[in-house]
Amino acid sequence: MENQTFKAMVVRETDDKNFVREIVTRNMDELPPGEVLIKVSYSSLNYKDALSATGHRGVTRKYPHTPGIDVAGVVTESHSNLFKPGDEVIITGFDLGMNTSGGFAEYVRVPASWPVKLPKQLTLKESMIYGTAGVTAALSLLKLEQQGLSPNQGPVLVTGATGGVGSTAVVILVKAGYQVAAATGKAEAREYLLNLGATSVISRDETNDATEKPLLKDRWAGVIDAVGGNILATALKSTRYGGSVACCGLVASPELPTTVYPFILRGVNLLGIESSMCQPETRNRIWKNLSGPWKPDDLTTIASECSLEQLEAKIELILQGKLKGRVVVVINGG
Numbered sequence: 001m002e003n004q005t006f007k008a009m010v011v012r013e014t015d016d017k018n019f020v021r022e023i024v025t026r027n028m029d030e031l032p033p034g035e036v037l038i039k040v041s042y043s044s045l046n047y048k049d050a051l052s053a054t055g056h057r058g059v060t061r062k063y064p065h066t067p068g069i070d071v072a073g074v075v076t077e078s079h080s081n082l083f084k085p086g087d088e089v090i091i092t093g094f095d096l097g098m099n100t101s102g103g104f105a106e107y108v109r110v111p112a113s114w115p116v117k118l119p120k121q122l123t124l125k126e127s128m129i130y131g132t133a134g135v136t137a138a139l140s141l142l143k144l145e146q147q148g149l150s151p152n153q154g155p156v157l158v159t160g161a162t163g164g165v166g167s168t169a170v171v172i173l174v175k176a177g178y179q180v181a182a183a184t185g186k187a188e189a190r191e192y193l194l195n196l197g198a199t200s201v202i203s204r205d206e207t208n209d210a211t212e213k214p215l216l217k218d219r220w221a222g223v224i225d226a227v228g229g230n231i232l233a234t235a236l237k238s239t240r241y242g243g244s245v246a247c248c249g250l251v252a253s254p255e256l257p258t259t260v261y262p263f264i265l266r267g268v269n270l271l272g273i274e275s276s277m278c279q280p281e282t283r284n285r286i287w288k289n290l291s292g293p294w295k296p297d298d299l300t301t302i303a304s305e306c307s308l309e310q311l312e313a314k315i316e317l318i319l320q321g322k323l324k325g326r327v328v329v330v331i332n333g334g
Ligand SMILES: NC(=O)c1ccc[n+]([C@@H]2O[C@H](COP(=O)([O-])OP(=O)(O)OC[C@H]3O[C@@H](n4cnc5c(N)ncnc54)[C@H](OP(=O)(O)O)[C@@H]3O)[C@@H](O)[C@H]2O)c1
Pocket: 045, 046, 047, 048, 132, 133, 136, 159, 160, 161, 162, 163, 164, 165, 166, 183, 184, 185, 186, 204, 226, 227, 231, 247, 248, 249, 250, 251, 252, 273, 274, 275, 276, 318, 319, 320, 321, 322, 323, 324, 325
């Protein structure tokens, strides 16, 4: 295997400090050490991949680098008794695609603590329709329910609803029995969101309060927010007494211009969501829910596919907030 070559996207820094992406042939011995070698069937595109692919040092310190924080594939070599050749596995998060060579390639080599076995009720492709975005949406719902959220309490707001985290949040909430208010900046996406099962579609502006009011009408029983900034602050002001807001992203801004009033007058909870390092027990629970009670009848409604070669254009789109749903990257297929 060591002399074998494989195809991969490599991001490198040019002499004039720009970052370029190329599809190149790499050698197996360039992969990092690790107990499990995986032939990649599918990867997926997340916002973090686009940052890594464009030279964001907060995600990836060293270049040249192969991004791709998600992988679904088949074990070809294992030096761990946890896995054997032929096992179908998923990896989302850890250091994959950040400072460890990632899934935009035909092979990855990783520590045995990173992969999980593919649940029986999911195909490799379905697991990548979810990917990190799905794990994040599911972790958000898990934490909201741990704080007492249940379907009879009222509507749940999803911000950035056409995005990767947003679309998966909408479909799993709907499947779990919730009324979903989907907030989007894309006027033309109304039908898409209603087809996913959203109860109502509202404009991004409506979730971006421009007043100085410390509290607004209490509308939401819970919120899944992938956007941050003033939209997160508005969500806090609009959440019902004792409700919770799951904060998982920052596409609008990492700032949070809030007061303490939602917390001390309405007992609102702000829940931090970090999916890449979540504990094995939580990870297993997430995949159990995503492959069982929270799995929509047809996951492909939120998915599109592209090849490694077609990824460049998708990276540009996700950085502009223009992608809809999840992009599965077909590597070896299967
Ligand atoms: N905490 C974690 O563990 C974790 C895991 C995964 C992702 N994330 C974070 O979650 C965020 C979303 O990731 P993603 O992969 O879902 O990205 P994505 O597919 O690009 O989705 C983001 C969506 O947010 C909306 N949006 C984009 N720019 C905006 C702006 N300036 N103001 C308001 N809304 C905007 C757009 O939806 P509409 O057009 O429908 O409004 C966009 O489709 C990222 O910040 C990512 O880093 C965190």
